[in-house]
Amino acid sequence: MSKKKSMVINFEDNVILMTRKFLKRRIMCSEGKFRHHVKERAHIFELIKSTVEMGESNSALLIGPRGCGKTALINCVLKELSTLKIFKDNALIVNLHGLVHTDDRLALKDTIRQMQLENIVGDKVFGSFAENLQFLLECLKSGDKEHSKPVIFILDEFDLFCTHQNQTLLYNLFDIAQSAQAPICVIGITCRLDVIELLEKRVKSRFSHRQIFLFPGDISSADNSITAFDDRLELFQNLLSLPDDENVNKVEEEYDDCTVDHNFAKTWNDRIRTLVNNVTMINLLKRMYQTTVSERSFRNFLAVAVSTLSEKHQSLEVNDFVEASKMFSRDDKVLMLEGLSVLEICLIIAMKHETEIYDGEPLNFESVFNRYIKFANENSSIQSVQRPVIMKAFEHIKNLEILVPVTNTCSKVEKEYQCYKFLLTSEQVMDAVKSYPGLPTAVCQWTLSSFN
CATH class of the missing domain: 3.40.50.300 (P-loop containing nucleotide triphosphate hydrolases)
Structure with missing residues (x-):
């Protein structure tokens, strides 16, 4: 009895692995027909x-x-x-x-x-x-x-x-x-x-x-009643469904090293249809579609979700897609800030405060330097840094195009007083600080203060 049970488990494990392999192949390798334009x-x-x-x-x-x-x-x-x-x-x-x-x-x-x-x-x-x-x-x-x-x-x-x-x-x-x-x-x-x-x-x-x-979102399909998001929802179901009895031979010819179990396919497709009708799933896909209409990003998102399938996790749940979406919903500028040094993060925070206090007015190195020095002097846990090092950090931030020069700046103005526009929002700075590993507590608290 135990041997039979073991054989069933091994068979199911093999089906899941084959399903994962088949779905990833289908998702990452675009099919021959082109649906739009x-x-x-x-x-x-x-x-x-x-x-x-x-x-x-x-x-x-x-x-x-x-x-x-x-x-x-x-x-x-x-x-x-x-x-x-x-x-x-x-x-x-x-x-x-x-x-x-x-x-x-x-x-x-x-x-x-x-x-x-x-x-x-x-x-x-x-x-x-x-x-x-x-x-x-x-x-x-x-x-x-x-x-x-x-x-x-x-x-x-x-x-x-x-x-x-x-x-x-x-x-x-x-x-x-x-x-x-x-x-x-x-x-x-x-x-x-x-x-x-x-x-x-x-x-x-x-x-x-x-x-x-070619314009994104222009699906140009034969059925004019289909909206762009309806098309995306249909793509979601098609890419995650296993071939039925009518199409299985054709699919197995195209993916010759991926075999699909017919009985398992029926059960699997029922689960996928349930996901398509799930309100949480629909809202998640809508938010992602509003962020980007790129089909390439959408396929990458599905591939991440499918990669969670294993012998211990044999079906796709809504939470799998929620977790996968976190990789694609992050702001690129916030991700870029995570690679900066602590000093550069401090200068970014100083720029945030300058922008907030003076209602979006341009800033320069001198104003940012003075604000940072004031913060460093008030916190003994912050190591003092020499002015040339701070200037180099400021230049690096400028090269990342987080700062853009004001167009009417006179070329004869010394670089310490050249005016720049700060392009990040307070929310972006806050998100970067929250996700920055090992950032000193004093720096985190400084971010939250409005007039420092």
């Missing part, structure tokens, strides 16, 4: 498709804030196009990233590698920038629409390529696209709305000026 997706799809099928050369910029789905949209379009035989057999895709390819030399070498030209060029891929550029341009320009393979260039963090010297790579890519010597499509992905202004005049003249904007 239907018009924008269709536009990108037709641009790339016309390059592959008709030999047309195109260029475009996909612009939108971080987390709105720009890269996911591109990946979805490329995945769908890859099902077409002409695309699969002929098209070459070159992915470049501004954070990785920090100059044109690195971008050029990786372009040659991704275009699989090493065998033709031999060791020239390790040659000079001029040689590599000349070779690549000859490869692109030597063909024609009928005989050249179409090349799709995806430039993520496009604005960073604009900082490269002379924008040589961008110039040549746009020049080839404009002259239509070989079929290429250049898609830039960026969050900079002013990206066109970053292009040099000669580069701008060769760009098509085709800009496609």
Whole structure:
């Protein structure tokens, strides 16, 4: 009897571990279909498709804030196009990233590698920038629409390529696209709305000026009655549900190392539907959605909650999501303050008091210094610090952009008397002090005092 019981427990433990693995895979790996921005997706799809099928050369910029789905949209379009035989057999895709390819030399070498030209060029891929550029341009320009393979260039963090010297790579890519010597499509992905202004005049003249904007919260679904939050709630249920009998075979093909128990799946999905209808859960998701509409952040939040599943914790509860949300509801500026020294925290508190006492008026180093020294002299537990050290701490705070200079400040004013605007609220300072580990009691009490 005990052996049977042990086998049941081991089976259930294995199911939970497989469930956790499956859900994390589904949450962190976006599914193939792209749910939103239907018009924008269709536009990108037709641009790339016309390059592959008709030999047309195109260029475009996909612009939108971080987390709105720009890269996911591109990946979805490329995945769908890859099902077409002409695309699969002929098209070459070159992915470049501004954070990785920090100059044109690195971008050029990786372009040659991704275009699989090493065998033709031999060791020239390790040659000079001029040689590599000349070779690549000859490869692109030597063909024609009928005989050249179409090349799709995806430039993520496009604005960073604009900082490269002379924008040589961008110039040549746009020049080839404009002259239509070989079929290429250049898609830039960026969050900079002013990206066109970053292009040099000669580069701008060769760009098509085709800009496609993605706006967060614009779900653009077929059903106009669905609100943005309803869509988020539906995503919550879909990502956390296990496949039913109809979809299990399809899912197991996609996640070949994750098997799902059918009977367990039914019970699990009933629990998830209960969570979706829970008032506390709905309010939590609404608060998070009001903070950020980013689907990437939402998926990260779900992944943290799912990670709590174990042999001892075999179901997801509302409290699991409440605890997970704490990691994503913290203010970035408050988190930044936690990394400061005690001296810098004291200066932040002094700035808070200065701002409160003088009703938001600009402050300078001298006023902050005097307020801190007064506090230090009144508390024997606070170690005295020399003025140059305090000045260095003040400069560090300024470099973190917690302080911004007042625009009408005269350049001839000594730096001790230059005026700054304090950007933190009293609540942010209080939160930082509460969460700061090992902060002296005197400093905590000083934060609470209004006129010190």
